[in-house]
Amino acid sequence: MSIATDLSEPSQAEPAPLRRARGRPRKAVHERDDGNRRQELLRAAARLFRQQGFDATSTRDIATAAGMQSGSPFYHFENKEALLAAVMQEGMQSALHRQAAAMASAVADAAAQGHTLSACECFRVLVRSHFEVLLGPDSDFIPVMLYEWRSLSPEQRGEVNRLKDDYEAVWVPVLKALHASGELQGEPGLARMMLFGAMNWSAQWYDPAREATLDDLTRSVLQLFLKTTA
Amino acid sequence: MSIATDLSEPSQAEPAPLRRARGRPRKAVHERDDGNRRQELLRAAARLFRQQGFDATSTRDIATAAGMQSGSPFYHFENKEALLAAVMQEGMQSALHRQAAAMASAVADAAAQGHTLSACECFRVLVRSHFEVLLGPDSDFIPVMLYEWRSLSPEQRGEVNRLKDDYEAVWVPVLKALHASGELQGEPGLARMMLFGAMNWSAQWYDPAREATLDDLTRSVLQLFLKTTA
């Protein structure tokens, strides 16, 4: 919530708690561990989980990709499932940050020009940010969350679900406004699911080496789903 | 190649057709084998692959679910991958049949009333049929195809892809007509991907025990994607 600090630290999901334990606390590891190895594990795991799936990826694969020996991932994570959960939580934290930043930036831009954002403009910002999270740089984390759901324990599923609810909550008033004005039709709950389906499916087919850009995808969603194209 | 002998050799992939080969013909195994056990394996595999994923499902799980011993699935299928490919091909064959039947029935109904189907009506029939295939009875096969793609060999992927292309080909002229009349906007290729995304995602969240029916979903798609709701 604080506006002043924008400094990023490369570890999000489970910060080594210096004073306050947030979530389930993690043991402070050897002094020289600055969290980089953990980050490397997370990135390697995200990439491999996405490419091959959770079950088809061995912890040995991940260790090798992170330049470690086979047993070393278990120094950073309790087990393989916890590694998967951390990938998802990291992805959702990042998505939430990016979403908030995109909205804040758009609101500021509009204010600088002396007007406020319309529901349609909000919608465009959210859609564009979603594609960025889904298909932009470092975009393995969210697809893993979308498609490796099954492999989480029920408790982990609950935690990730809470983050996902936070993410979707930002959309709700925007979709409600669009529905009220008639720009978005159909039962709002179903409309939200269909909309996310249309966007999320792109993680399965989108090839950045091909022609369409993220702006193209964004425009397409607006054209398809809104009755009055802005 | 000889027709008279139907004595089994435990390899299936290349069938000895008795008279008429339907689809890809399948060799008759031990006299008493009428194909039911193979079907039971396919159904059990489809269900388990969908629930747990391909890699998390052991061939022993499948054998047990089909009432067999652990080694017996390999009497019917060369290996686990071939079982997965067969699930997907079976699912796509069935989807193609159901799609064709739905279209034929709708065309016949319209003709009986002395008119032809509009693009919008064709669209509704296709969408409804797709939801039936995706969420109706025996609906494990297509979700497995959608979400276990990675585990196929390249050759198997090619075969399944051909069936998928056949399935999508039916949609193309309909979408083209809707685009020409302005009822469907946006670049047609992207529009198709988004549309399938919106529909296919339902396999991840739809709960038949809840309120929405397949007709509700169909109506929602039409309302969301078409500019003029019929």
Next chain:
DNA sequence: CCTACCGATCGGTAGG
């Protein structure tokens, strides 16, 4: 289709 079995791999751990 069953029985009995094999080689390989995997998640995870003890001990440093």
Next chain:
DNA sequence: CCTACCGATCGGTAGG
């Protein structure tokens, strides 16, 4: 974080 290792499971096969 590495070394060395274990128990369990898994896909698959021979032989009937």
